Amino acid sequence: xxxTSVRMPHAxxxxxxxxxxxxxxxxxxxxxxxxxAGLQLHRAQESRTRAxxxxxxxxxxxxxxxxxxxxxxxxxxxxxLNLQSSTGGPDCExxxxxxxxxxxxDIARWGTTLALRLSAPEATVACQDDMGTPxxxxxxxxxxxxxxxxxxxxxxxxxxx
Numbered sequence: 001x002x003x004t005s006v007r008m009p010h011a012x013x014x015x016x017x018x019x020x021x022x023x024x025x026x027x028x029x030x031x032x033x034x035x036x037a038g039l040q041l042h043r044a045q046e047s048r049t050r051a052x053x054x055x056x057x058x059x060x061x062x063x064x065x066x067x068x069x070x071x072x073x074x075x076x077x078x079x080x081l082n083l084q085s086s087t088g089g090p091d092c093e094x095x096x097x098x099x100x101x102x103x104x105x106d107i108a109r110w111g112t113t114l115a116l117r118l119s120a121p122e123a124t125v126a127c128q129d130d131m132g133t134p135x136x137x138x139x140x141x142x143x144x145x146x147x148x149x150x151x152x153x154x155x156x157x158x159x160x161x
Contacts, residue, residue: 065161070099078126118142
């Protein structure tokens with residue numbers, strides 16, 4: 001009896017090892033893509049928050065500019081936004097207000113709006129005379145959502161009313 005070897009025809013396709021290697025590589029690439037997509041979403045949210053803050057600062061600058069009788073006067077003191085005390089006061093939409101009441105009203109409304117969209121906002125509004133020209137400064141800071149506990153974003157706007 002002679003032994004003859006019978007060869008099995010080689011089946012086409014991938015071996016199990018090749019399929020596992022392809023699966024590992026594609027899984028790794030998907031993880032990298034998901035991480036990048038998450039970072040992009042976070043950056044987009046930061047951009048929206050920053051755009052909102054800039055828009056609010058411009059609105060407050062407009063409010064300061066239409067009330068120079070208070071903000072540019074020698075009696076005006078820098079106002080630091082305190083959200084606990086930013087409610088109440090006069091309603092200048094329904095009754096006449098003097099310049100100081102209007103400034104208080106504007107700050108209260110601004111503080112309420114900031115508290116709705118920013119996390120732990122802090123702001124200061126101050127005007128001073130710079131050689132005969134009034135110069136105002138608005139500083140706004142807030143805690144970024146998802147950032148380190150002490151990390152705060154800060155913007156400063158300087159303008160002449």
